[in-house]
Amino acid sequence: MTKQNKPLKAYENPEFLNSSDARIIRMLSEFIEPQTKFRKHKIIDTIVFFGSARLKSKKDSLAEYNKFKVMNPKTPTFAENLRFAQRQVEMSKYYEDAVELSRRLTDWSMNLGTHANRFIICTGGGPGIMEAANKGAKLTGGLSVGLNISIPFEQFVNKYVTRDLSFVFHYFFMRKFWFAYLAKCLVVFPGGFGTMDEMFEILTLLQTGKIKKKMLLIVYDERFWKKIINLDGLIEHGVINKEDIANLSFCNSVDQAFSLITKYFEKYYLKKGAIENGEPRVDLK
Secondary structure, eight states: OOTTTSOOOGGGOHHHHTSGGGHHHHHHHHHHHHHHHHHHTTBOOEEEEEOOSSOOOHHHHHHHHHGGGGSOTTSTTHHHHHHHHHHHHHHHHHHHHHHHHHHHHHHHHHTSOOSSBOSEEEEOSSSTHHHHHHHHHHHTTOOEEEEEEOOSSSOSOOTTSOGGGEEEESOHHHHHHHHHHSEEEEEEOSOOHHHHHHHHHHHHHHHTTSBOSOOEEEEEOHHHHHHHOOHHHHHHTTSSOGGGGTTEEEEOSHHHHHHHHHHHHHHHTSSTTOSOOSSOOOOBO
16 A cells, blocks of 8 residues: 555544544543643633723724714714714723733732642723733733634734634633633623623522532623523522522722622632642532
C-alpha cells in the first residue's frame, strides 16, 4: 500500500471528526480543553459577568453621537438614529461600571494571598459588557476567561481576554456548563435575550437544587431590571416562591456590588477552613 493510499488514523481524519458519529468526541473536547487550561492556571473559581454585547464604552458612544453634528437633520431616519445614539451614550454607564467593578474585584482577589487563583473574572468573551469585564481584569494585571460561542453575530473574542483562557464553543450547553461549574457569583448587567436566558438558567438550577454550592447572583441596576422583569408579579401569582430568588440581590452602584460580593466570599469561601485545597470539587451534579 502506498503512502498516499494509506488510511488515516481516526483522530487525524477531519471527515470523521466532523461527522455526526463523532459528535460525542467534539462534546468531550469542549469539556476537557477548558478543564485542562483551568488546571494549568490553578483557577479554583470564577465571577461571571453577563450583559449586553451591544453596549459600548462612553468614548465610543460619544464618538457615534458626535457624528450627527455634521449630518443633515432632514436625512431620512435622522431623528430615530439620533435618539438611538443618545440612548447608547446613556447606556454606556453600564460598560464603564462593569470595567470598574471587574478591576476592583480582580485587584482584591490578587491580594488574597491564596495558593491558587481565586474568583477570576469570566465572561462570554465577546463585545459589550463582556469586553468591559475582561478589560477591567486586564487593567489591574489579572487573568480573565472568555467563553465565546460560534454564532452568526457578535462572535469575535475581545482583545482583553487572557490568550490562554480564550475558548470558542460550538455547543451552547457545554459553554453554559463552564459558566456555572466554577462560578461563585454571577453579575448580571442590562442585556437582552442571551443575558436573560443565562440568568434564568442559573436561577432554575438553584431553584431545583442542581447547583448545591453557595452562589450569589447580583442583578445590576434595580430600576432597569424591574422595568424589564416583574419578579414580584411571579410571586404574587404563585408561580414562584420568595425563596426561589433568595440568592438574587439588586445592586445600583459599583461600591454596593463590590462590598456585597467580597463580604459574601469572606463569609462563605474565605473564612477559616473554607478555602479549598487543590482542584475544585464538582458542585454541579
